[in-house]
Amino acid sequence: MNIVVLVKQVPDTATERKLNPADSTVDRASSDGVINELCEYAIEEALLLKEKHGGEVTILSAGPDQATDSIRKALSMGADKAVHLNDEALHGSDSLQTAYALAKALGTIEFDLVILGSESTDARTGVVAAALAEYLGLPQLTLANKVDIDGSSVRVQRQTDDGYDVVEATLPAVVSVVEKINEPRYPSFKLIMAAKKKPVTKLGAADAAIDTALVGVANATTAVVDFAEAPPRAAGTVVKDEGNGGVQIADFLAAKKFV
Known part of the structure; x- marks a missing residue:
């Protein structure tokens, strides 16, 4: 079984994230880049399926030069090889354009299953999986918290507010996963060293064969109209309890419309 995992490098959520005032796109130079958290769950699920059914796992990532670091991290988790889609024409592409570009890149790879995280921490649109499946003309199985392969079919438990639905489709297919599906492994020193020699x-x-007139910030279907930096954090309100501390807190919360 050939599994492709889509991996996105995003700004580290532990650091301050900024937009570039020149074109309102993410300023990737202002913070460290890391693998999108949900992508790690997708990688782990692909590795588990490979261990059970055989085959190989390919990482596909679209991004600038620095995305190489996240690709190597994904390879050090146990993936076999990677494809890095990197072109300045893709800079500033929105979710739909990204799905189009990824679909075209997938046209260069043999696969039975595509796995990705249900959303990214930098955009949180949650639409790439559905758009990708549409571009590929394949069934989509989204928000999976469990994935099973049986011959030429894939079955998932699709997470819902009340539990889960069971959804089944014929391979090839596109599956997006949630964080409850597994626990991503830590790369061993041996795998970290081996990752340096894996093909990218x-x-x-x-x-x-991407039409550059359909991608990039100048051709995006969505745009950031305006943005401003978050104001400095103000000093907190100190409540001195002299017997009425509870009332003061309740009044404060009511004034902020929290209660």
């Missing part, structure tokens, strides 16, 4: 194929827009 470089793709440009032309290599994937």
Whole structure:
């Protein structure tokens, strides 16, 4: 079984994230880049399926040069190889454009299953999986907290507010996962060293037959109209309890419309 995992490098949520005032896109140079958290769950699920059914796991990532660090991290978790889609024409692409570009890149890879996280921490649109499946003409199984493969079919438990639904489709298919599906493994020193020798194929827009008139910030279907930096954090309100501390706190919360 050939499984492709989509991996996105995002700004570290532990650092301050900024937008570039020149074009209102994410300023990736202002913070460290890390693997999107939900992508790690997708990688782990692909590795578990490989261990059970055999085959290989390929990482596919679209991003600038620094995304190489996250690709190597994914390889050090146990993936076999990677494809890096990197082209300046893709800069500033929105979710739909990204799904289009990824679909074109997937056209260069043999696969039975595509797995990705249900959303990213930098955009949180949660639409890439559905858009990707539409571009590929494949069934989508979203918000999976369990994945089972049986021959040529895939079955997932789709997480809902009340529990889960069971959804089944024929391979090939696109599956997006949630954080409850597994616990991502930590790379061992041996795998970290081995990852340095694993093949990473470089793709440009032309290599994937991507129409550059359909991607990039200038052609995006959505745009950031305006933004401002968050104001400095103000000093907190100190409540001195002289017998009426509870009332003061309740009044404060009511004034802020929290209660």
